Amino acid sequence: MSSAPFFTTQAPPSTPPAKRLSGSPSPFSCNLQQPDRLALLIDKSRTISQLLQIHAVIIRHGHENHPILNFKLQKSYSSLGRLDHSIALFSHIDSPNVFFYTAIIHGHAVHGLHRQAVHLYANMLENGVQPNAFTFSSLSKSCSLEPGMVLHSQAIRFGFGEDLYVRTGLLEVYARGGDVRSARKLFDTMPERSLVSWTAMLTCYAKHGDLDDACALFDEMTDKDVVCWNVMIDGFTQHGRPNKSLGLFRQMLEAGVMPNEVTVLSVLSACGQIGALELGRWLHSYLVNNGIQINVHLSTALVDMYSKCGSLEDARLVFQNINAKDVVAWNSMIVGYAMHGFSKGALQLFDEMRNRGIHPTDITFIGVLNACANAGLVTEGREYFNLMSDLYNIEPKIEHYGCMVNLLGRAGHLQEAYALVKNMAIAPDPVLWGTLLGACKLHGNITLGEEIAEFLVSKNLANSGTYVLLSNMYAAAGNWDGVAKVRSMMKGSGIQKEPGCSSIEVDNKVYEFLAGDSSNPKSGEIYRMLEEINRWLKAHGYAPQREIVLHDIGEREKEQSLEVHSEKLAIAFGLISTRPGATIKIVKNLRVCSDCHEATKLISRITGRRIIVRDRNRFHHFMNGSCSCGDYW
Template sequence: MSTTPLTAINRAPISPPSPSTTTTTTTTTTSTQSVPSVDRFALLIDNSKSIPRLLQAHAALLRHGFHDHSILNFKLQRSYASLGRLDYSVALFRRTQSPNVFFWTSVIHGHAQCGLNDQALLYYTQMLIQGVEPNCFTFSAVLKVCPLGPGKALHCQAIKFGFDSDLYVRTGLVDVYARAGDVWSAQHLFDTMPEKSLVSLTAMLTCYAKHEKLDEARLLFDLMPERDVVCWNVMIDGYTQHGMPNEALLLFRKMLRAKVKPNEVTVLSLVSACGQLGALESGKWLHTYMANNGIRINVHVATALIDMYCKCGSLEDARLVFDRIQGKDVIAWNSMIIGYAMHGFSDDALELFNGLCKIGYQPTDITFIGVLSACAHAGLVSEGREFFSSMKDEYGIKPKIEHYGCMVNLLSRAGHLEEAYELVKNMKIDPDPVLWGTLLGACRLHGNTALGEEIAEFLVRHDLANSGTYILLSNIYAAAGNWEGVARVRTLMKNSGIQKEPGCSSIEVKNKVYEFLAGDKRHPKSKEIYTMLEEINGWLRAHGYTPQTDIVLHDLGERQKEQSLEVHGEKLAIAFGLISTKPGSTITIVKNLRVCSDCHAVTKLISKITGRKIIMRDRNRFHHFVNGSCSCGDYW
């Protein structure tokens, strides 16, 4: 940071302020009509809302001999910092002889406001060394930048100096413990506060929401006597960040009814929630709301919209937003590249990558996740190998676990299982469960039971197995007709307390999201849904459809296997979509697991029979079903 002296300051030496000096100056000022008073100068400084105006006020102050007036110098120091000229503020501070606690607090606060946390703490330490005792304002300023270690030391000092019960100091302490994840200490301090301000309530609310204690957060939120937009944002973002997007959207509607105006932070959380749900209608409504209510769609909001539209299945809307961004950064390019990749539009993703490089942007590690994912979805093995090499050799980007995951997915799905396995074994970082799961899934796809067993045994032996490991191994045994192996795996799961994640499919109709589990009958229109399902089954039989009962992982009779396939969640969601939307309109389904081969085949047929476009987002990618074909080319 520059601390070059101000020219104006150099024109007059600063002497230690004293009561007698201040009194004399004030008397002289008031007795001479041509010289402005201290109060006039103080008002002039307070009203200077730009650096040029403040410099003019500073020059006038010097011309009239107020260079050593402590109150005016304090105001100047504070104003320079608030207007972004911390260097000027520091220069004034360093020319103040024997600065009192207010000067020290001002310079600490200025550095804290600029995010210069270490410098703020250093000034606090220097103040103590100089023998100046902090006040409650000092603690409030410095606690904002404290990590847990120094925060605990400051907590002790606050008690020593008798400020620990001050409302603002106690709020700062709550915030220190909350930011560090020490929820118990934060809650203890909060509960023992004699009174609670909106700021302290918000600090505790943020603590709960950030650390996934959403029930406690909502209880506190509902009990708050007043709530500003920050409180609403904290609660909405808490739901969004911790996998409860439906609750985020419901709370937003409540926020609108409470006449609280959303801001950019609100819409960023909500756009993310819509993306998680695949709620295209809600996302479009939110986009329109921003335009109609003066919420500026800057590059950050626009990038969030691109991500949302891609996750909701509308690449057209995503590209429209992308093309309209003025001064788009590499993050916006990455979002569009990844969007094309997840939809299987690999040519578009790679074309956009070339465009990014052509205009001079440097690809990032995220860019290569999108590019490698595009190669994986299209089976572009040689291209993927080249990109993986170029990210290291040409761009100096060290591969992360996500890049290895893309390469393992690319190689193993294309049948290069041994090469993928060697890549995993030779990685310089530890493979994660997702990567192992990808390899196991490919073993099932290609019927390589031996390698699947070897990998699964390795994971179990090294305590790396999760529910996905057991399910994939069970799938491998089931596909091979080894029901004894399936039973053994299920016994292992039961003994280990591991449960399979239930499949769930959702669909948005009239801005409301409905979820369906396999065999679900909770929906109010359950009778109509199952009637539609029977009609669909008739269509399928007429078109020669044969259920793929070999994917059922239970040793059941053939008819029982067929019945279990008929009530998969995505089929129920499609049936509900057919009875709830206009003929010819697109149906969009979001599934938390990978779509099974039977549902994939059925959805292709339904798209042909009904003339509907059906978009399905599963755990891995998007499938666009049109007139009996899927955009994945049956390669997923």
């Protein structure tokens, strides 16, 4: 039977035949001459050594051409990682039937040799061997969307279009290829659905951001295993909804489903996104108390979580206890040091890593360049940037250029930063332009800022950050006509400013605040504490920075606007909700403003509290009236 156009390529050359296995007597040779007994032993073999001994017995007793034994040997060799032996056996078969073809196709598919699996299928059709249901379900693991559609048509032509396993495999093909509509259509027409098909459909929705549809489907399921829960938890984590992810994790535990390594990795990532340190610590304890081996992958995830949740001490402790540190582990610790502003520690760790012979990656240099940017180390930053390509043959990516623009711009080298952007080997993105625009605002270079903003608007690259930064520059210069012009442009483009949001974790629960928020049940207590804070600040000489308010309003209105910024509300909530002396940790989605930065320094001195704030760019550790950033951020 001729194949479809896609399946017309030749089969791959076979591996040279393996030598016959013979020699000393095998412990399996006694009373095991019957093929059915040998077949049973093959099924029970768990190591390659056992399988080789059984193979030797088969040859010694003249069963080397027995179809069932050869089929089982071929399949077992593949499952134990010796695909070469499996191919050698297949190459000795004069007229392989569908079972032999299916076994060798399956072996290539599970080992990631997808092109070879498809070639074998083409060879099978060319030799007139008709596939069965297992052929299609095995081959579906190797198909991308376009050949998968051809495979679907062939499954129907050969009469296997309604088979549960075949349909489930095809569903996975459509899901992987992003054809959500076809996947759902196939799912809806299945007369019965396996747990695998439910999971495949869930994966399709989470992977492509259709989280509401995924939730609706998940709620319909009566039988949910750990894989289903993992798909949902990871989907919300990957798409920036960590609170929902953590909520699902709690439901999973209440349902009595035991988490595995995949679950833990997703939940730790969610904890890091919102700064849920206590939940992250509980999860760490859960691993230890349940005897789950904390391998290098879990350890690295813990380092990343602790760093992002503000506990660099815990991150450092986990890192030090990793026995075989790979480059990913080193990168996590270097990035952790950099984001907390401990630039010297990050660079020392980079030197130690190189001295141990570990080759840095592009991620390593993002951490190193960020460390330089946070400390204003311009000369060192230039050297590391050049080191990437000169010594390690790593071509700079957009993130590395962003680090350099941030470093140069904040240090006042605006023209050098501008020249770097214009002469980049790759096209700059809006984030990079926004970084340069922010540097223009910082140093009051309105002329260059206007030039950049006009360019972005003309190229349809402007986003809310572009307009806000330009408005900030006009407001700082008292140019309220310019501010009004920018706001008119934003309104005309339908662009809205991203609202500032601050979160704080108390008693394993994360609370979020917007500016002027009154939705918290303790809102009355929060605002009374805020009034108390304002009295403390004024008594210590604090003067509100009214000039940063981007509205042409009265001075008292500007002052009131500053008093209810989201991070101040979160701090007030932390003061009334935690024991005296406890550290307060805040996560903010935007860069902390200069007024809140100055106020938080004073609050830390007045209350004797350590206050840690993670903003969009970095961590600020406030203690005894000073900040770890040295007022350079």
